[in-house]
Amino acid sequence: MSLMFEEIDSQATPLGQISLRRRSMPAFGDRDIYEVKLGDEFLMSSMFVEAEEALSTLGLAAVQGDRLSVVVGGLGLGYTAVAALNDERIDELLVVDALETVIGWHRDERVPLGKVLNADPRNRYVLGSFFDLATDPARGFDPEQPGRQFDAILLDIDHSPSEYLNPANASFYTTDNLALMAQQLKPEGVFAMWSQNLPDPDFEALLRTVFARVESHVISFYNPFQGGESTNSVYVCVK
Known part of the structure; x- marks a missing residue:
């Protein structure tokens, strides 16, 4: 078993101090838990990844066709991106992240899934703000190809449609800005988004102002700290 706790890296970013840590927890056996903190806030963890993976599997299940080009907004610890690459129809995956530090952790393989992403020629990291790029079709x-369209856009950055990693992200969740993002989808393309909360009827109504079909999925997973199930959700929208 590894050390109970280790800080692998800590760097200043435009959003604040970000740190990558590894720890062992008896509840998870011999599996190392990787976590990222932004300031005093827990940003992401490998404790529970079912919903991050479901973002890819559910989102891509709604996409028709082959040789798919897909955008993942938010690299995190790589679980959404790796789950997307498990779909053999993927021809190219662009993983957009605003923090050079997070991309660097994967390129340098300081997180476990960095090796998987680096070894797959379909994967490409894009350094930039997802929200700025989403609203500039x-x-x-x-x-490398300004203005191109994609088969799917998968988003996992904010905690929910009303709880933001950065207060500036709030402006994205409007009909006008969602419609700008939707211009970057091919006909019948799919937008899918993760949330830590149960589906929000108001957000579903907002999505329906832009997308022809909107479905919400509740993802349940066992949480040993609560002695029962926890839930996240995934919204899947078809243009």
Whole structure:
């Protein structure tokens, strides 16, 4: 078993001090738990990854066709991106993250899934603000092909549609800005988004102002700290 706690890295970023830590917890056996803190706030953890993986599996299940081009907004610890690459239809995956530090942890393989992402030629990291790129369709997500469209956009950055990693992100959750993002989807393309909360009827109504079909999925997983199940949700929208 590894050390009970180790800080692997800590760096200043435009959003504040970000740190990567590894710890062991008896409730998880011999599995190392990786976690990221932004200031005093826990940003992400490998304790529970079922919903992050479901963001990819549910989102891509709604996509028709082959040779798919997909955007993942928010690299995190890599679980959404790796789950997307498990879909053999993926031809190219762009993983957009605003923090060079987080991309560096994966490129340098300081987190376990960095090796998986680096070894897959379909994966490409894009350094930039997802929200800035989402609302600028003329520029778009791909710095090599401005204005291109994608089969799916998978988003896991904010804690929920009403709880933001950065207060500036709040402006994204409007009809106008969601519609700008939707311009970057191909016809019948899919937008999917993770939330730590149960589905929000007001947000579902907002999504329906932009997308032809909106479905919400509740993801349940065992939480040993609560002695029972916890839940997250995934919204899946078809253009």
